[in-house]
Amino acid sequence: MTSRELLEQLVAFDTTSRESNLALIEFVKGYLAGLGVNCEIIHNDERSKANLYARLGPAGNGGVMLSGHSDVVPVDGQNWSMPPFTLTGRDGKLYGRGTADMKGFIACVLAAVPHFLAQPLTQPLHLAISYDEEVGCLGVRTLLDALSRLPEKPAICLIGEPTELKPVIGHKGKLAIRCEVQGAACHSAYAPQGVNAIEYAAKLIHHLTLMGQRLAAPQRQDARFDPPFTTVQTGVIQGGRALNIVPAECQFDFEVRTLPQDDAQEVARALERYAQRELLPQMHAVNRDTTIRFSPISGYPGLDTAPHSAAAQLLAHLTGSDAFSTVAFGTEGGLFHQAGIPSVICGPGSMVQGHKPDEFITVEQLDACDGLLRRLAAWMCQKA
Numbered sequence: 214m215t216s217r218e219l220l221e222q223l224v225a226f227d228t229t230s231r232e233s234n235l236a237l238i239e240f241v242k243g244y245l246a247g248l249g250v251n252c253e254i255i256h257n258d259e260r261s262k263a264n265l266y267a268r269l270g271p272a273g274n275g276g277v278m279l280s281g282h283s284d285v286v287p288v289d290g291q292n293w294s295m296p297p298f299t300l301t302g303r304d305g306k307l308y309g310r311g312t313a314d315m316k317g318f319i320a321c322v323l324a325a326v327p328h329f330l331a332q333p334l335t336q337p338l339h340l341a342i343s344y345d346e347e348v349g350c351l352g353v354r355t356l357l358d359a360l361s362r363l364p365e366k367p368a369i370c371l372i373g374e375p376t377e378l379k380p381v382i383g384h385k386g387k388l389a390i391r392c393e394v395q396g397a398a399c400h401s402a403y404a405p406q407g408v409n410a411i412e413y414a415a416k417l418i419h420h421l422t423l424m425g426q427r428l429a430a431p432q433r434q435d436a437r438f439d440p441p442f443t444t445v446q447t448g449v450i451q452g453g454r455a456l457n458i459v460p461a462e463c464q465f466d467f468e469v470r471t472l473p474q475d476d477a478q479e480v481a482r483a484l485e486r487y488a489q490r491e492l493l494p495q496m497h498a499v500n501r502d503t504t505i506r507f508s509p510i511s512g513y514p515g516l517d518t519a520p521h522s523a524a525a526q527l528l529a530h531l532t533g534s535d536a537f538s539t540v541a542f543g544t545e546g547g548l549f550h551q552a553g554i555p556s557v558i559c560g561p562g563s564m565v566q567g568h569k570p571d572e573f574i575t576v577e578q579l580d581a582c583d584g585l586l587r588r589l590a591a592w593m594c595q596k597a
């Protein structure tokens with residue numbers, strides 16, 4: 214099957230992150246089995262979703278891993294002018310949810326499998342398809358556990374997130390945290406007898422803003438990233454029931470998007486210290502039962518692969534460009550890298566179309582990715 218035919222199949226599976234991806238995984242498993250390739254299916258605890266891992270070519274250490282996520286973001290509330298789960302071709306563009314992010318890449322990889330099988334590969338080619346990437350890079354963690362048990366660890370991982378096939382070697386990390394302030398309610402006429410959870414949440418959020426300003430100081434900036442500094446942002450807040458009640462509860466969610474050299478946990482710890490040392494004593498002076506609790510929502514590490522690493526040099530060879538750049542969005546690359554597999558990012562399509570209504574990939578990008586994978590197959594036939 215061609216990459217376009219495979220993309221048509223893949224887009225037809227509604228793999229929105231809240232849904233099961235098992236039908237897609239079964240399809241890929243069947244496709245690979247038809248080519249004589251066995252794969253390993255790594256389920257989640259509920260067995261409602263799964264990662265897929267397969268190896269082609271010789272066993273042994275090293276080799277290249279091609280990695281993509283099978284899930285897509287929801288189409289709810291988006292105004293699509295064509296059906297999101299049916300591939301529609303028009304004027305050199307292929308429309309459908311996930312065409313750019315990132316079923317286009319997976320389709321090219323699957324279409325290239327017969328070619329890889331026909332080549333005298335001197336090193337293994339690893340294929341990895343994950344689930345729940347779009348909701349915090351959750352699924353790939355069990356895949357990495359499984360990989361750590363394999364005797365053959367890939368030497369390089371290529372993540373096919375859409376970069377218009379430009380070579381990308383870095384992105385920021387992210388940490389998302391929920392903060393719950395438990396105050397003490399009372400009639401607002403006696404406000405000093407209560408502990409106003411909204412007001413304490415506001416102090417915490419203000420503290421986050423100040424930390425964000427310090428992190429943006431010129432001497433901390435890194436021009437490779439946009440924006441060139443670590444950012445801190447509060448995105449959701451709720452609390453209070455009526456104006457004449459001092460609110461007992463307020464919770465808010467914030468995120469820290471870090472330069473690879475900054476530590477998001479340090480921001481979280483600094484906020485907790487502020488809560489412990491400054492705010493809780495004031496709150497406890499009024500009511501001993503008041504609390505401030507922090508709980509992680511999601512996160513992934515940043516990626517900062519060295520331009521002279523073997524992974525980056527391979528990517529330069531495949532793309533014909535060593536104009537390495539970074540992307541603003543996160544990928545599973547940081548987790549692969551953390552697990553000891555140097556990672557780079559390069560895939561067909563553009564994230565400008567990702568997550569939007571009428572998401573598309575151009576036929577030209579799909580063809581170019583087919584070509585890139587041919588060059589990879591040739592490179593993998595070289596004698597070590």
Ligand SMILES: [Zn+2]
Nearest residue numbers: 282314315374
């Ligand atoms: Zn993606």
